[in-house]
Amino acid sequence: MTVYASRWNRHAGLVLLTMRSETGSLTPDSVFELLSNHRRRMVLYYLRRSGESIGIQQLAARIASVENDVPVDELTSQQRKRVYVSLYQTHLPKMAEMDTIEYDKESGTVRLTERADDIDAYLTTSDRQTYPWRFHYLLLAIAATTVLISSALNVPVFDVVPTSVLVACVLVAVAGSVVGQYWQIQNREEEIPIELTQYER
Amino acid sequence: MGRVDKDICVTVSETVSDALDEPVDALPPLFDAIDTDGLASMVTNDRSHDVTVTFSYAGMRVLVRSDSTVYVDPLRTARSDSLDNCV
Numbered sequence: 001m002t003v004y005a006s007r008w009n010r011h012a013g014l015v016l017l018t019m020r021s022e023t024g025s026l027t028p029d030s031v032f033e034l035l036s037n038h039r040r041r042m043v044l045y046y047l048r049r050s051g052e053s054i055g056i057q058q059l060a061a062r063i064a065s066v067e068n069d070v071p072v073d074e075l076t077s078q079q080r081k082r083v084y085v086s087l088y089q090t091h092l093p094k095m096a097e098m099d100t101i102e103y104d105k106e107s108g109t110v111r112l113t114e115r116a117d118d119i120d121a122y123l124t125t126s127d128r129q130t131y132p133w134r135f136h137y138l139l140l141a142i143a144a145t146t147v148l149i150s151s152a153l154n155v156p157v158f159d160v161v162p163t164s165v166l167v168a169c170v171l172v173a174v175a176g177s178v179v180g181q182y183w184q185i186q187n188r189e190e191e192i193p194i195e196l197t198q199y200e201r
Numbered sequence: 202m203g204r205v206d207k208d209i210c211v212t213v214s215e216t217v218s219d220a221l222d223e224p225v226d227a228l229p230p231l232f233d234a235i236d237t238d239g240l241a242s243m244v245t246n247d248r249s250h251d252v253t254v255t256f257s258y259a260g261m262r263v264l265v266r267s268d269s270t271v272y273v274d275p276l277r278t279a280r281s282d283s284l285d286n287c288v
Binding site: 033036037082085086088089090092093094097 | 208210211214215225226228230231232233237238
């Protein structure tokens with residue numbers, strides 16, 4: 001914390017440090033600044049996907065592979081070095097200062113901090129039309145209410161089925177929707193972010 | 202080739218590394234010396250925008266022009282704390 005404070009003192013003053021400690025999360029300005037560079041986005045993506053520490057050399061090789069559109073083992077040393085130097089000299093120090101990654105100098109590895117989770121809210125994972133869940137639940141609520149009221153009023157057709165069976169059907173429909181929605185969210189998190197799939201330079 | 206020319210921060214690091222005859226890993230982060238995003242956005246192919254930025258980094262005076270030209274010179278300063286960097 002001491003190192004952290006002195007670093008912030010030098011750059012932005014003690015006021016900013018206090019403000020940041022109180023809120024405890026990244027400001028939209030700093031998140032968009034961080035995301036404004038494709039290499040930093042790729043660092044975030046690869047660190048998120050691995051879930052643990054990655055060597056800077058390895059990280060640079062993966063990013064160089066995407067940028068140059070060649071497999072990692074066919075990269076020239078110049079292609080690797082360019083990305084490595086850019087990560088090591090500019091992007092990783094910036095991300096470390098924002099406290100979104102931790103840099104282990106001895107092993108030459110980096111990993112995401114908990115603060116990096118703040119960035120997720122700003123990332124779109126897909127531009128594909130997603131299933132309209134709100135509309136789905138609205139229809140479900142209307143259908144369930146209609147069925148249960150009809151059953152209570154002994155409307156023909158509904159009076160032959162016991163109310164308990166109808167209630168069970170409604171519960172199964174709700175549970176099924178929740179499971180479906182959960183499954184879709186889980187799958188979406190594993191997709192490549194749109195920022196990277198549309199990568200062009 | 203175009204991309205290689207554009208990445209001015211890498212060019213600065215490599216130029217200083219060559220001038221000091223030290224590996225890039227041994228240099229302090231360039232980010233600590235200057236806002237690297239700002240430095241990168243200054244470089245342009247438009248000749249009518251002539252911008253020059255000077256800053257000190259790793260004991261060197263670095264001068265970057267908006268046409269991607271980089272000059273480095275050992276710091277010449279009277280300050281005693283940087284004397285060991287001047288040699």
